[in-house]
Amino acid sequence: MIGASLRAGIDPLSAFFLLTISIIAFCATLYSISYLRHYERESLVRYYPLLLLFFASMAGIVCVADMMFFIVFWEMMTLTSWALVVYERENKESLKAGLIYFIVTHIAAGCLILGAVVLYSYSSDHSFRFDGLRASLAALLATNPALVHLVLAFFFIGFATKASTLPFGFWLPLAHPVAPSSFSAVLSGVMIKAGIYGLVRLFCTLLPISPLSQTWGIIIALFGILSLFVGTISALMQDDSKRLMAFHSIGQVGYMFLSLGAGFYFFPLNPALAAIALIAGLFHMINHSWFKSCLFLNAGSIMYKTSTRDLNKIGGLFQLMPWTGVSAMIASLSIGGIPPFNGFVSKLLIFESCLISGKEAGAAFWARGFFVLLGLAAIFISAVTLASFLKFINSAFLGKLRGAEGISGDVPLPMRIPQGILAFLCVLFGVVPFLPILMGYQAIRSALPEGAFPASASLFGKMWPGISLDFGMGKISGVWDPLWIIMAFMILMGGVFLVARAGGAKVREVETWYGGLQHLPADTAYRGHSFYRPFKQVFSFNFKNIEFRGLYPTTFPLPKISMPQGVRTFLSPDQWLYYPLGRLFMKLTRGFSRSHTGHPQMYLLWIAMGVILVMVLVLSLPGE
Amino acid sequence: MGLGWVIGVSILNLFLALALSPLLEGCGRKLRAMVHSRIGPPIIQPYYDLAKLLGKEDLRSSANPLVRVAPLVCLGTVAIAALLVPMGTFQASTRTFEPPLGAYGDTLLFIYSIALAAVATIVTGAASDNPFAFVGASREMMMHLTVEPVLAIALITAAINAGSFRMGDMVFWYHAHGPTPSMILAAVFFFLALQAQVGKLPFDIPEAEQEVMGGTFIEQSGPQYALLRWSLMAKQVVFCSVFCQIFVPWPMVGHIAWDVLINLAKVFVLVLIIALIDAVNPRLRIDQAVRYYLCLGFVSLSAIVLALAGV
Numbered sequence: 001m002i003g004a005s006l007r008a009g010i011d012p013l014s015a016f017f018l019l020t021i022s023i024i025a026f027c028a029t030l031y032s033i034s035y036l037r038h039y040e041r042e043s044l045v046r047y048y049p050l051l052l053l054f055f056a057s058m059a060g061i062v063c064v065a066d067m068m069f070f071i072v073f074w075e076m077m078t079l080t081s082w083a084l085v086v087y088e089r090e091n092k093e094s095l096k097a098g099l100i101y102f103i104v105t106h107i108a109a110g111c112l113i114l115g116a117v118v119l120y121s122y123s124s125d126h127s128f129r130f131d132g133l134r135a136s137l138a139a140l141l142a143t144n145p146a147l148v149h150l151v152l153a154f155f156f157i158g159f160a161t162k163a164s165t166l167p168f169g170f171w172l173p174l175a176h177p178v179a180p181s182s183f184s185a186v187l188s189g190v191m192i193k194a195g196i197y198g199l200v201r202l203f204c205t206l207l208p209i210s211p212l213s214q215t216w217g218i219i220i221a222l223f224g225i226l227s228l229f230v231g232t233i234s235a236l237m238q239d240d241s242k243r244l245m246a247f248h249s250i251g252q253v254g255y256m257f258l259s260l261g262a263g264f265y266f267f268p269l270n271p272a273l274a275a276i277a278l279i280a281g282l283f284h285m286i287n288h289s290w291f292k293s294c295l296f297l298n299a300g301s302i303m304y305k306t307s308t309r310d311l312n313k314i315g316g317l318f319q320l321m322p323w324t325g326v327s328a329m330i331a332s333l334s335i336g337g338i339p340p341f342n343g344f345v346s347k348l349l350i351f352e353s354c355l356i357s358g359k360e361a362g363a364a365f366w367a368r369g370f371f372v373l374l375g376l377a378a379i380f381i382s383a384v385t386l387a388s389f390l391k392f393i394n395s396a397f398l399g400k401l402r403g404a405e406g407i408s409g410d411v412p413l414p415m416r417i418p419q420g421i422l423a424f425l426c427v428l429f430g431v432v433p434f435l436p437i438l439m440g441y442q443a444i445r446s447a448l449p450e451g452a453f454p455a456s457a458s459l460f461g462k463m464w465p466g467i468s469l470d471f472g473m474g475k476i477s478g479v480w481d482p483l484w485i486i487m488a489f490m491i492l493m494g495g496v497f498l499v500a501r502a503g504g505a506k507v508r509e510v511e512t513w514y515g516g517l518q519h520l521p522a523d524t525a526y527r528g529h530s531f532y533r534p535f536k537q538v539f540s541f542n543f544k545n546i547e548f549r550g551l552y553p554t555t556f557p558l559p560k561i562s563m564p565q566g567v568r569t570f571l572s573p574d575q576w577l578y579y580p581l582g583r584l585f586m587k588l589t590r591g592f593s594r595s596h597t598g599h600p601q602m603y604l605l606w607i608a609m610g611v612i613l614v615m616v617l618v619l620s621l622p623g624e
Numbered sequence: 625m626g627l628g629w630v631i632g633v634s635i636l637n638l639f640l641a642l643a644l645s646p647l648l649e650g651c652g653r654k655l656r657a658m659v660h661s662r663i664g665p666p667i668i669q670p671y672y673d674l675a676k677l678l679g680k681e682d683l684r685s686s687a688n689p690l691v692r693v694a695p696l697v698c699l700g701t702v703a704i705a706a707l708l709v710p711m712g713t714f715q716a717s718t719r720t721f722e723p724p725l726g727a728y729g730d731t732l733l734f735i736y737s738i739a740l741a742a743v744a745t746i747v748t749g750a751a752s753d754n755p756f757a758f759v760g761a762s763r764e765m766m767m768h769l770t771v772e773p774v775l776a777i778a779l780i781t782a783a784i785n786a787g788s789f790r791m792g793d794m795v796f797w798y799h800a801h802g803p804t805p806s807m808i809l810a811a812v813f814f815f816l817a818l819q820a821q822v823g824k825l826p827f828d829i830p831e832a833e834q835e836v837m838g839g840t841f842i843e844q845s846g847p848q849y850a851l852l853r854w855s856l857m858a859k860q861v862v863f864c865s866v867f868c869q870i871f872v873p874w875p876m877v878g879h880i881a882w883d884v885l886i887n888l889a890k891v892f893v894l895v896l897i898i899a900l901i902d903a904v905n906p907r908l909r910i911d912q913a914v915r916y917y918l919c920l921g922f923v924s925l926s927a928i929v930l931a932l933a934g935v
Contacts, residue, residue, distance in 0.1 A: 316753070318688055338740050339733055348732050358784040358932050369932050376780065376928070379735075380773045380921070386739065387765045390746055394761060398688065398750040466728065478789040481728035488634070488707060488725060493700040500696065500847040503678030512685040512753045512843065526758030534911035535766045538918065 003120075003127035004068030008060075012442035013204075016282060017062040017197050019439075020289045023425070024189040025055045027418035031297055032182040034412040038304050039180065042087060051183065054080040054191075061194055067116045068128040074112065074162075074194070078105045081191055085179045094178035101175040108161035108168070115154030118147070134206050134449075141210055148207075152216055155202050163195025163253050166227040176246035177309065181300025184242060188249045189293035196256050196285050200278075203264050204447035210268075217265030218370070224257025225374050232381045233539050234552030236388045239529050240309045241299040244392060245292065247552075248335065248385065252288045256281045258378060259350040262357065262371055269362040272454045272472030273353055279440040280349030286436055287334065287342040287429060294331040294422035295389075298324050301411045301419070302396060306403050311392065311528035316401035321410045325397045327423035332393050334426040336386030340482045342429035342436075347382055349437075349469070351375050352478045356471045387532060395528035400512075402525065431482045432465040633713045634724040636884065640865075641706035645857040646670035648892060652899030659903040670857065674850050682846035690751040695844070695851040698744035702855040705737040706862050710795055710869045712887030713880060721799070721869070721876075722792035730789040731779050734866075735772065738821075741855060742768045748852065749840025760839020763910050764830035770917035771820045771827075774924050778814035781806055781927040782870050791870065799873040806930035811871035813924040818867065820917065822860040824898055826905040829913055860898070864891040 010018065029051065036044060057080060060073035082105070086098035120128055123136035140148050157168065164172040172192070176184045199220070207213055231250030238244035263278035299309065301324045306314055318325040334341035354375030358368050410416060429436050441456045454472070461468030466481030514524055539550045546553045569575060595606070650667035657664025684691060708730075710723040746764050749757035783789045785806060786797035798807055820827035830839045838844075841852055868890040876883055908916070 316688075318690065318751075322689075333740075333743070336739075336743075337736060338743065339729075339736050344736060351732060352789055355780055355784065356787070356789075358928075359787040365932065369929065372780075372784065372928060372932060373925070376773070376777060376925070379776050380769075383739065383769050383772050386743070387769050390743065390750075390761075390765055394746070394750040394758065398690070398747070398753075399758065400753050473787055475788060475793075476790070477787060477793075478730045478732070479726075479728060480730070480733060484728040485704065485725065485733070489700055489704050492638075492703045493696055496696050496699045496703070496851065499678070500851055503675075503680070503847060505678065505680055505682045505846045507682045507684060509687070510683045510685055514755070515837075524755040526755045526762070530758075531762045532766055532769075533762075534914050535769060537911070538914060 002068070003125065003129075003132075004066055005127075005129070006069050007065045007129065008063045009065050010063055012439070012446040013197075013200065013444070014062045016286070016439055016443040017193065018059060020193060020286050021055065021058050021062070021190050023421075024186060024289055024293050027293065027297070027421055028182045028186045028189075030414050031185070031300070031418040032180075034414045035182050035300055035304060036180065038307075039088065041090065047084070047087060047180070050080045050083050051186075054084065054186070058190055058194065062197055065130045066128050067120070067130065067133055071109070071112055071116060075109055077191065077194065078102075078109060081183075081187065084183045085175045085187075087180050087183070088178065091178065097171075097174035097178045101171045104161060104168075104171045108158045111154045111161075112158035115151045115158065118151050118154070122147075130201075130205060134208070137206055138208050141208065141212065145212060148212060149215075152202070152207070152212070155198070156216070156219070159195040159198040159202070160223060160257075161195070163192050163199070163257070164227075164250050165195075165223045165253055165257055166230050166250060169227060169231075169250050169253070172250055173243055173246045176249065176296075177240060177242040181242065181296055181303060184246075185293035185296035185300070188245070188296055189289040192249060192253060193285055193289065196253070196260070196281070199257075199260060200282070200444075200447055203260075204278075204444065205449060209448075213264045214268065217261045217263070217267075218367075219261070220264065221258050221261025221371070221374055224254045224259075224261055225377055226254070227251060228254025228258060228378060228381050230551045232384050232388070234550035236384060236391075236532060237536055237540070237550040237552075239311050241302065241311055241392060241396065242296065242309050244311075244388065245295050245299060248388065249288075249292060251381065251385065252284070252292065252335070254381075255284050255347070255350055255378065256288070258374055259284065259353065262354055262374075265367070265371070266357060266360065266363070270360055270472050272459055272470065273357060273360060275441070275444060275454055276349055276459055276469060276471060277353040278444045279437060280346055280353055282440040282443055283436050284343075284346035284350060286440075287346045287426070290422050290425045290429065291331040291334040291341075291343060294327055294419055294426065295335070295392075297415070297419050297422070298328040298331065301415055304411055304415070305407050308403060311395040314396050314403035315399040315525060316397070317404060318397040319401065320404055320407065321397075323410045323416045324419060327419040328397065329393060330423040330426050332386075332389035334430070336389055337382045338386070339480075340427075340430045340486055342426050342433075345430055345433040345437075345467075345480060347378075348478070348480055351379055352469060353471065354378065356473075356477055359471075359473065387535075391528055391531040394531070400525060431486065433467055433480065433482065434460070434465040437467060630724050630727075634707055636713065637706050637709070637711050637724055638703060640711050640884075640888065641858045641861045642703060642854070644888075645861040646674060646854070648861060648895045649857045651892070652895050652902070655896055655899045656903040659900065674854060677845075677850035677853070678847050680846040682848060683843075685843045686751055686753045688751040688753075690747050691848070694744045694748040694751065695848045695855075698741050698748065699851045699855040699858070701737045701741045701744065702858045702862065705734055705741070706858060708734045708737065708791065709862055709865050710791055711865045712869065712876075712883035712885075720792045721795035721873075722790070726790055726792045731783055731791055731794070732789060734791070735776055735779070738775075738859075739768065739772065741859070745840050745852065748844065748848075749842075752843035754843045756836045756838075756842045757840050759836045760830050760832075760842070763832075763836075764840055766910060766914055767820055767827065767830055767917075770914050770921070771817050773921040774813055774817040774917060775821065777921065777924045777928060778810040778817065779866075779870070781810035781931045784928065784931045791866075795869050795873050798870065799876055804930075805935050806927050806933075807871065809927040809930060810924075811867070813920065813927060814867055814871055816920060817917075818863055818894075819898060819901055820913070821863050822898060823856055824902040826901075826908045827913055828902075829907060829910050832907060834907075860895060861891060864894040864898075867894060 057073045057076035082102050088094045119133045123132045161168040227250045235247030259277045259281040263274045267274040334343040337343045337347040354371045358372040445453050468476045469478040649670045654664045707725040710721050746761040749761040782794040786794045
């Protein structure tokens, strides 16, 4: 017996992730119904069963309380998602991305298994149960902290690779664009969140609060800021809509890592500040699921209609696809952190908890400076995110209509509804932020088994549905009350509208003015590639022979491995095993098929011969 | 804080930001003309311009509905920003300098409403189908990208000092604690970011009439254009008020009528300074401006370091 049992239970932290998984699962599956018509050459049998199995394994990951089965479900998730990434199996690009994804995630899974086995071997009752592992971690903390660091490092690599934090997340910009858009939405909206779940589980439930969690808080925040910076700035360089969004997934995961790291660091010093940071991380996680899934579905809708992902080839689709356009607009403003959408609230919490730490007397000067600097970098990157998505909106939906010859109307209803649901959730979570914050509060509280946790009213005030933040400093340091602000905005907009109409100006449709000469729109179009050129040049440089575009290495000189012909032949079993066997089998079956002559007499003869053969066999058997 | 106070002060702020801003702009234009040895238009010329534009025919080069909405959003968000900024509104009963909507939104909301105004301008331009407008939109975004960090760092220096992101607390803290090195530095950086925020030379690169013929505004006419111009003027008053209240909160006498007048006088002086810089400077290229503000962003971290050290 290895002491593993399939113990499953749902605490508020699991429920929080289950909510995300189930809503995205519904939206993505509904979207697939129409979207998969785009892939005429592929069989649906290779899509739906795997997709549903994937959702089941995701649900398993967040519900089990046993490391063994956690890893089993983890592996199931990895395998099914790999099979869906390579759904277009004729496409070289997707096969290559799939292979890289497969290898990288399996190395990460290996790290997870290593960490789990080390903990298992030290546990007193030899079990993989979470509470058993927690006890063994607590015992190890006292006797052998170095080993705990090693175990945490293994788990961290495993989770960070799945969550696609740089430098482990380089598989993501390859794998997300080639998957079917409905599944890219799932990859970004659900799968990379498994890493976040693992991290919260590990550092809140399994590891007792200790100086170690402070050290790891700094490390997690550092990796967070790295992927935030590099991921988002390289997203600015992309002209492929789905690749752009994939890079933003790396960047947005950076936000979650940053705020979780701040939470882990400040927990022993200031539980109120830490609680807000941890809740902000979860809140941003769920927000990212809504807007990024929505954006991938939008990109899918564009692909469905125009068969391209290249932002330079399309334009002005807003008139054709108003439904997609409006949801893309809402999701883009959300991810850019524009009020009153959801991204604004979670970013507000992340920024303020990082920045207010400058006032935290208990922390060392360098630590305060570190987190304030990270908070400022996050504000800058938030603007870059906004810029990048305005480029997406501007080149895909605004301007002159391009790349849409011979198409009319928006995408079919099953594709419009999921986009609408997700865009609505973006608005809902922004206008009623207290709801997700309360869920996040319960989740974090349930994940921490002990310790004084501040009451939600003392953290977020009683301004339902708005929030007033108290970072344990005895005063309200930040506020956001959407209802009043939106009401004021509505009144002002009404006033502005009346002023605009006051002059009674007439409206007339005219031609666009191109400077006096007649030009075709195609000649003068300002393509997506041209956006922000001077800004992009600041962040593009060469280092030795590695080319950096937006801080991300685009050409990476890998060491060339040469091997003898014999090894290479051995490594491709297709050549010497599979194909010869297949040919042999074909020959055999062709021989059999010759017996199908079509004469009933012949078949009767075969039957008679068979009966005789069986009888002879039975009679020749030794009797009792 | 009573609802009556909120509404009263809101009306006051809106009056200053929307109704009075063209007058200040007119003064700036007069000063500019004096520098150029011209007589210049009368100082109420911006009112005439707005009134004329509101009645002018509205020419639309695109059927995109966003063209209609975006200018409204632009002025609306600048007006919201005006309600998040203290303009000398000292409240005697609670002894705070809270802006009218200060209890409902803080500095970050202010920063992001300015971002939304920029987004609205960009969408107005990009939705109008004109390639010049696209160039303007791209430049506008780059300016926003690089100037916003400087602005944010200056405001956050004040927030770290005050331990609060509410503008009222920031004013109250600085007024009580006197000038500190970190805040003086932050004031300098905010001032350097001001010229670009209000879209004046040497940083009016997104509009650049001689290069891209108004950039995002090229296809705008009539009431739409009036709203966009008006939002630029209002933005000037809003930003100058932030500077005068948060970074130079003196003198303040503790009576709302006097404080509002003092603030107005300070804003007037600041607008004249901006106009003077505008009149004597040539326009920079966009790549120069990007590099300048990125460097400035790095340098302005020094204010944060001082604030963390508690000075």
